[in-house]
Amino acid sequence: MLPDGTKIGRWQPVSCGRHAFDRAARNAEPGLVAKALCGVDVSTDELQRIAPEIAWVREDTCMACWRILASRQ
Numbered sequence: 001m002l003p004d005g006t007k008i009g010r011w012q013p014v015s016c017g018r019h020a021f022d023r024a025a026r027n028a029e030p031g032l033v034a035k036a037l038c039g040v041d042v043s044t045d046e047l048q049r050i051a052p053e054i055a056w057v058r059e060d061t062c063m064a065c066w067r068i069l070a071s072r073q
């Protein structure tokens with residue numbers, strides 16, 4: 001469990017793959033850059049949009065994010 005009460009990050013497909021993000025990144029102001037758990041920079045606009053269904057299929061899961069989440073269990 002993280003200090004903010006979240007147990008795991010939330011996955012979001014973005015243009016550079018499907019990454020996991022902590023709550024702080026998901027709640028950041030629009031127009032900024034947030035970091036995925038693996039350290040990849042993603043615009044908060046892209047992070048906070050409703051991803052099209054196809055993006056979940058098309059984007060590859062980031063294994064670095066996956067390992068970080070797995071280590072938190």
Ligand SMILES: [Zn+2]
Pocket residue numbers: 018019020036037038039040062063064065066
């Ligand atoms: Zn990642």
